[in-house]
Amino acid sequence: MPLKIRVILVEPLYQGNVGSVARAMKNLGYSDLVLVDPCKLDGEACALASHARDLLENARIVDSIQDAIEGVNLVVGTTGMTCSKGDEHIRMPVHTSRQLKDKLNGCSGTIAILFGREDNGFTNDELKQCDMLVTIPTSEEYPIMNLSHAVTIVLYELSDVVPGDIPLGEHFDLELLYEHLAEILNDISYPEHKKNKTHLMFKRIFGRAMLTPREIQTLRGVLTRTQRTIR
Amino acid sequence: MPLKIRVILVEPLYQGNVGSVARAMKNLGYSDLVLVDPCKLDGEACALASHARDLLENARIVDSIQDAIEGVNLVVGTTGMTCSKGDEHIRMPVHTSRQLKDKLNGCSGTIAILFGREDNGFTNDELKQCDMLVTIPTSEEYPIMNLSHAVTIVLYELSDVVPGDIPLGEHFDLELLYEHLAEILNDISYPEHKKNKTHLMFKRIFGRAMLTPREIQTLRGVLTRTQRTIR
Structure with a gap:
């Protein structure tokens, strides 16, 4: 069983971002895109997807995270916010995108990577559904990345994972x-x-x-x- | 002397991309942006720069690559096209974004990273001005990345370079x-x-x-x- 990456956008608000994500995915060799209750997707999403329009059209649209993660082995939530309080387990510990790659080296299975809403990220209940939290190291001065840039960085990082024989539980x-x-x-x-x-x-x-x-x-x-x- | 990164966009065509680049730069902790003969920059560029509007406003606008690279130590051109003909020195050899990082480990100086036009990249004469060419490994099926995504990946890769005492010549x-x-x-x-x-x-x-x-x-x-x- 190889290592497969599924990108899940949770309630994306701007269709331009969804199109840009599709393009970046195809650029980097990924194709499994699932959208949880997305915004309307029409002309602008297609325009920004550019030659990845097929990927956008084949994206699976579902009503809940539960449906989006069906059959996967690991659910990874991405978050821009990290918590410094050690007793607040919900956001602790958060791994970097590079640490996620290192952890996945040698593994096989399907990894779901969840990206939250552009404005409010994830709810606490949604974060609790994740097996692992990952963040991209950003400047303290301006840590909030554009959605498609965040997806681009995580997928770029994962594009040289060396999969292996270690099976991940479901x-x-x-x-x-x-x-x-x-x-x-x-x-x-x-x-x-x-x-x-x-x-x-x-x-x-x-x-x-x-x-x-x-x-x-x-x-x-x-x-x-x-x-x-x-x- | 620390290692400094200067991002140079050569004749960018779409102001949305310039704004997105400014945002990604600030997210990743960079600030030195130079624009060579850019498109008009007004509302859309500011909107996409979001909280990196200051970086956009402070971007230096110049007429030529020559002016943009003044005082730098190394001029790195980014290209999506690689040449397989070994005798065509202009595009050979091309390093990956990761190899660039590895090469810069231990160095000090100012590195200019040039990104070409969204449609036609660089002219051959412009490529000849570069000391080194770098490409982002992409899918053969759809290798052409959005400009701001390409900048994001290169800067993300360089954000964990470990600078050192080896000075680079000018x-x-x-x-x-x-x-x-x-x-x-x-x-x-x-x-x-x-x-x-x-x-x-x-x-x-x-x-x-x-x-x-x-x-x-x-x-x-x-x-x-x-x-x-x-x-």
Whole structure:
């Protein structure tokens, strides 16, 4: 299984950006574009897609991130904002685009890379659906990049990943692992006010650990045995 | 002396692209923008520059590449077209954006990076003014990138160059070296029909060799001595 990259734009607001993204994708040799509830796409999107109009026309349009990430192995959210508070697990830790490439070297599977709205990025609930967060190192003076430039940089960085034989577990199975971990927190009467943060920490740790299917299976086996012992 | 990057757009045709370039430059922490005989720049350029309007307004506008590259150490031309004919020195060899970064590691000086017109790139005479040619690896299916995306990729790549103490000679002194080499070709009655190509080959070799001021001086000393001996 090779390494495949899927670009997912979440509710893009400006059709020119969608067209520009399609062009940059084709320039860099990518073709899997999914749009979650996008703006209207007509003349301007086509004009900016230029010779990548086919890619734009073949883009899959869906209603939800859940639909967009179906069947993928890893869900990577891109964010311009990083959080300095160490206890705020939702945005911590954030990897750089280069670190993402280094992590993907040697792996196989389908990687979904999500880009948020031009104005407001992602909601916290959307960020929680990501296995890993990635940011592009930018100037502090003006950190907000144009959407198509951000896509261009991430895809350029990933274009020399050297894929390998390490299979990545499916995001769906990771989700089952996360649910299992939430059950354990209940089983051990973990303090209610800490539950959400600790659960999110689990997601961040196992998300960036790039688990194989076998590892997910073994972890769930440990959790099941733990639950049996507790109960 | 640190490593400084100057972005030079040669006769850009669309003001939206110029604005987008300004934004990407500021995002990535660069500020030295020079425009050679650009299109009209008004509302659209400002809109796309967004919060990099200051950078756009401070861009130096000049009439010629000669003026744009004044005082720089290395002139790098970016090109989407590579030539496979080994005897066509004008476009050979072309380095990738990553190779450019690797070459600049450890160096100091001002590097001018030239980007050509959106439709026709550079003329051959303009390419000859470059010390080194660089291309972005793109898909064969659709290799022509949008101008601002090309600038974004090159600057992103260069943003983690590790500068050092190796000083680069000035482009102006390189030009004097090239003229000196042309004299030598005359002095040795080099076949007229081969002169231009061989001279261009000299430029390509010494251009990509990243000569220090001392090396240029020493080479010119050798050439002067050679001329004296011949004459």
